[in-house]
Amino acid sequence: MSLRTTASQTVGPYLHIGLTWLVTDNLVGPDVTGDRITIDGRITDADGKPVDDALVEIWQANAHGRYDHPDDTQDLPLDPGFKGFGRVPTDAAGRFRFTTIKPGPVPTPGRALSATGPSQGANSAPSGGSAAATAASVGVLSAAGPSQGANSAPSGGSAAAPAASVGVLMQAPHINVTVFMRGMLKHLKTRLYFPDDPANVTDPVLARVPVERRGTLIAVPRGSGALEWNVVLQGCGETVFFDY
């Protein structure tokens, strides 16, 4: 038996009534391991006008790269003072701020890259890719179609993976971000990545983003743990949004 998914609807302009009881702008409890960071951002619309009635939620792994969730069975420590969930509304200037820690890398997950050749799936993509293939050749799939057997990535490119020695391809440290607002019939999903993290180069998600747009996902350092990361809903510098 299968049921059909319930439709999404906007949070509307009065979301604060229902959702701000759970505001969590500081994710860091006592004795939490990791580098403290603050994330300051601003949400703007197609005209560059600040969005003053949005809600931002974040979800992230702890400093060890472990999510506080039963499906994360990695043999890594949980941090009792760190749940990994944050929620804040934007202010009158469209700004939001989180205080948190930099998450560790998380697996994609996978098995030894050296194991077999072509990946599974109906349509394996061309297998010509050598070491260089990791990043550039993984394309953008259209929003319209989470379609049948969407392109499996090229099969060749194993050499570039940093974590190949442990047999698991790691994702670069990132924070999962969802954005809700009036005028948005379903929430937007994006990610924040960290500046100058060497793992960004081989991150398989960044690899799916056209090179010229990757910068929208990477925060800008503002000194002593401060990061700036803005969300542009539409137009020049439009943030990359994901479907998953």
Added chain:
Amino acid sequence: MTSRSTYPDQPQVAGYRPADRGTQPDYLYPPYASTVKRSPSQPLVMLPTSLSEVTGPLFGWDLIKSNDFDLTRQHPGDPIGERIVVSGRVLDTNARPVANTLVEIWQANAAGRYPHPRDHHDAPADPNFTGCGRTLTDADGRYRFVTIRPGEYPWRNHYNAWRPAHIHFSLFGPAIATRLVTQMYFPGDPLLEYDPMYTSIPDERARQRLVSMFDWETTIPEQALGYRFDVVLRGRDETPMENDLPRGVHG
């Protein structure tokens, strides 16, 4: 039914199936005017499933106060309006209950007014009604709220625009992939067909599933009418086999 793209040699995390075709609005829906400047113009980038998407925040009863489910008992006096019971189940597309998940609701008062600084509708405020509730589902995915029937209210989307009576719902489910914010409507509301939020949903049956049903079973004699509203979140793909059978086309 649909296979998701995978990373090379990364078959081991079972993902959540995409929402069924036609059930979800697009970001851009010009009849709802605010979508025009707030919707992305570039295509979304499709992500394969990783641990980041199949995990998400889980909440417990420690966050919930005993009167959070009863919006008529949050102030010294009784709110004005018709008391109702809103209950139902949270299920996934595999028809399995979604247990212990946080359900948050918010709504206007009986006159169609929110106690919110941006609500300038000239209708009476109700000091005994905030319009905010929350609960967790039980092991069978059931939830229950007691509230009052919300009023319709005008908005400025187009000339003489009125929102049908509705209750906003926010749900998490087991993963960030199952996060859902929606609205529950009431049966027989003549405003539904004029409402661009409602009509933004392409599939007519998917629209109708946002309309609650009168429920005699949960109606309390002499006290409150019952309305039933079930919510269906994305269900999980079959768990990949230990030996990695090809994740191509499957049932």
